[in-house]
Amino acid sequence: MSNLKWAYMDHWIMDSARGPQEPNLSRRQYHRYLKQISALGFKGLDTFIFRIFGRYNPMFGSPQEYLKLLQEYGIEKIVSVFDCYPYATKDRAPHIRATHDGIFASFSGAMKGLDGLGIENLIMMPTSTYWQTEPVTDETIKICADLWNRIGRMTLEGHGVKTTTHHEFWCGIRSLEQIEKFYEYTDPRYVFYFCDAAQHVIAGVDPVALYDRLHGRCSGFHFKDTHTVDTRGEYRTPPDPELMAPSVKRWFWEMGTPEGLVDFPALMRAMKKHGYRGWVSVEHDGPDRTGGNYAESTCIAKWYIDNVLNPIYS
Amino acid sequence: MPVKWGYAIGQWNCPRREQQERVLKVMSACGFKGVELRFGSGRWAPLGKRDLIELNFGSVKDLKGFVESCAMQVASFYYNPTAPLEGEDPEYWMGRPAPRCALNPDDHARTVEGARAFASLLAELGGTCLVVPPVPSYWTVGSLTDAQIRTAAECWNKVGAMTQSEYGISTALHLDCLSALHSAEAIDKLMEFTDRRYVSLALDTAELTIAGIDPVALYEKHHARVGHVHFKDTLHTDELSEYKKPFAEFELLDEGGERKIDRWFWEMGTDGGRVDFPALFAAMKKHSYEGWVIVECDHTANPAESALLNSWYVQAVLSKVE
Numbered sequence: 001m002s003n004l005k006w007a008y009m010d011h012w013i014m015d016s017a018r019g020p021q022e023p024n025l026s027r028r029q030y031h032r033y034l035k036q037i038s039a040l041g042f043k044g045l046d047t048f049i050f051r052i053f054g055r056y057n058p059m060f061g062s063p064q065e066y067l068k069l070l071q072e073y074g075i076e077k078i079v080s081v082f083d084c085y086p087y088a089t090k091d092r093a094p095h096i097r098a099t100h101d102g103i104f105a106s107f108s109g110a111m112k113g114l115d116g117l118g119i120e121n122l123i124m125m126p127t128s129t130y131w132q133t134e135p136v137t138d139e140t141i142k143i144c145a146d147l148w149n150r151i152g153r154m155t156l157e158g159h160g161v162k163t164t165t166h167h168e169f170w171c172g173i174r175s176l177e178q179i180e181k182f183y184e185y186t187d188p189r190y191v192f193y194f195c196d197a198a199q200h201v202i203a204g205v206d207p208v209a210l211y212d213r214l215h216g217r218c219s220g221f222h223f224k225d226t227h228t229v230d231t232r233g234e235y236r237t238p239p240d241p242e243l244m245a246p247s248v249k250r251w252f253w254e255m256g257t258p259e260g261l262v263d264f265p266a267l268m269r270a271m272k273k274h275g276y277r278g279w280v281s282v283e284h285d286g287p288d289r290t291g292g293n294y295a296e297s298t299c300i301a302k303w304y305i306d307n308v309l310n311p312i313y314s
Numbered sequence: 315m316p317v318k319w320g321y322a323i324g325q326w327n328c329p330r331r332e333q334q335e336r337v338l339k340v341m342s343a344c345g346f347k348g349v350e351l352r353f354g355s356g357r358w359a360p361l362g363k364r365d366l367i368e369l370n371f372g373s374v375k376d377l378k379g380f381v382e383s384c385a386m387q388v389a390s391f392y393y394n395p396t397a398p399l400e401g402e403d404p405e406y407w408m409g410r411p412a413p414r415c416a417l418n419p420d421d422h423a424r425t426v427e428g429a430r431a432f433a434s435l436l437a438e439l440g441g442t443c444l445v446v447p448p449v450p451s452y453w454t455v456g457s458l459t460d461a462q463i464r465t466a467a468e469c470w471n472k473v474g475a476m477t478q479s480e481y482g483i484s485t486a487l488h489l490d491c492l493s494a495l496h497s498a499e500a501i502d503k504l505m506e507f508t509d510r511r512y513v514s515l516a517l518d519t520a521e522l523t524i525a526g527i528d529p530v531a532l533y534e535k536h537h538a539r540v541g542h543v544h545f546k547d548t549l550h551t552d553e554l555s556e557y558k559k560p561f562a563e564f565e566l567l568d569e570g571g572e573r574k575i576d577r578w579f580w581e582m583g584t585d586g587g588r589v590d591f592p593a594l595f596a597a598m599k600k601h602s603y604e605g606w607v608i609v610e611c612d613h614t615a616n617p618a619e620s621a622l623l624n625s626w627y628v629q630a631v632l633s634k635v636e
Contacts, residue, residue, distance in 0.1 A: 015615050035583070036622035039629060040343060256339070258332070296340055296618035303339040307385055 007044030348389025474512025514541025
């Protein structure tokens with residue numbers, strides 16, 4: 001019995017009669033997509049809440065029918081759903097306490113709609129963009145922690161889903177000090193840690209060391225790589241550092257490129273040491289930004305799993 | 315011994331080493347174990363022949379090690395002796411065929427030597443099958459008489475004896491959709507006139523289907539002679555017999571012929587595909603086919619996507635064929 005099961009994080013662009021499009025352009029496109037994920041042996045899928053309700057629901061009839069389709073292709077389940085408030089607004093901003101009731105109500109409704117799917121994690125970015133959140137004080141982090149404690153209790157006790165936080169390099173809780181403070185302020189019963197290796201490396205945080213410290217609260221991984229540490233402070237670029245940083249067109253790369261900065265073998269050794277059992281998700285949003293394509297990048301990542309990572313821990 | 319699955323590299327344009335590495339890793343991740351290389355010449359074909367391999371990798375042994383470092387092996391090599399090679403054949407600049415045509419007895423010695431270069435290369439790479447077109451396109455030579463087929467067979471018997479006895483490499487004759495051997499009856503003649511000890515048939519599903527030849531029936535008839543297989547699909551047949559028209563390689567396959575068909579070759583499992591792969595694979599299992607099945611998808615816009623779709627079909631459909 002394997003300790004690890006591999007999932008794929010739902011980013012993909014593919015050729016269509018309308019040029020490059022997401023697979024959810026049509027059911028026919030989507031079947032082509034699922035064949036490709038299935039061919040590589042992924043058994044789980046991570047996706048977005050907005051995509052389930054906004055696109056998969058009309059395409060396939062209901063979230064449950066969508067899950068059945070995944071299972072026809074050998075994908076056992078939707079492991080995690082991701083959501084965030086990338087841009088702070090007057091109604092949705094985790095660092096503004098006055099917006100918390102609205103955020104809580106949104107997630108309460110969403111979780112009811114996702115009941116019965118067997119989803120394990122609600123992955124959240126804990127704040128909006130850094131430039132909208134700063135100055136990031138202890139009080140700012142405390143306000144955010146209060147929100148996620150409240151939501152985490154609701155998702156776990158009400159729906160059996162762990163709320164787990166994922167620290168984008170451009171969000172308000174990104175440095176080692178901020179992250180440690182956040183987990184100090186959050187309740188370990190209700191708020192878990194989600195390790196996105198590339199995001200941490202870009203932010204100058206060692207994901208292996210961080211996982212070592214937080215392994216008891218870790219509920220999953222996004223295995224993606226990066227070629228760039230943000231030494232110029234571009235995480236503060238308004239309006240959107242991921243998309244519009246002046247010096248970096250593409251932050252995220254598939255595992256297995258020579259320029260990759262994440263030490264995945266070391267991370268696997270740490271996971272083995274701590275006896276991690278569960279899902280690991282492959283992610284690499286953005287290969288098309290530099291002339292590549294998702295099919296090729298996903299194959300390269302899977303080759304890396306088969307030939308480099310599995311011999312370390314599987 | 316189960317079927318060995320491989321993939322053809324011809325769909326990719328990959329002059330740089332890191333591109334070649336990614337291509338091989340894509341094939342490996344898709345579950346394919348062997349790669350079919352394709353002859354070529356000039357600076358855009360670094361894997362196309364011995365001197366280019368040595369220029370790019372240092373030695374043939376280094377290329378073999380590179381392929382193996384990607385968890386792949388070389389399975390086979392496709393070589394067309396009549397295609398002129400840049401830097402070797404004066405015909406190259408004129409667009410004329412090189413004088414290595416099996417239909418011409420005077421060319422036989424040169425054809426044997428041309429094949430020797432690739433058989434020896436393939437042996438050093440650890441491959442097993444040299445894949446060659448036995449005769450030129452129909453439009454260049456017209457329909458063949460029995461005597462012409464016999465002449466071609468004599469040439470390939472010599473080539474096959476050489477590759478087998480000197481290098482341990484099998485020679486498989488690959489019939490494409492433009493071939494002057496354009497009927498099941500002509501293929502029967504080719505098989506009759508060639509020596510089964512040295513020469514086998516490379517069965518290409520889409521090429522035969524476009525030519526109006528049923529690959530399943532052909533396999534059932536000649537299964538004992540089939541030594542190599544190419545799996546790809548097509549949505550069309552050459553119903554207008556446009557293979558007879560001048561420059562059919564361009565006019566039919568690239569320009570699309572009178573029906574303006576943009577793409578002839580497709581992944582297995584494509585809606586409307588003409589090839590009955592489950593029936594063929596069942597026949598191959600029945601007759602205990604042993605050898606490489608090379609999957610390919612010329613004409614694709616995205617070779618990695620095609621490799622994944624083909625991989626899915628192998629795993630989800632063909633692996634369940636009884």
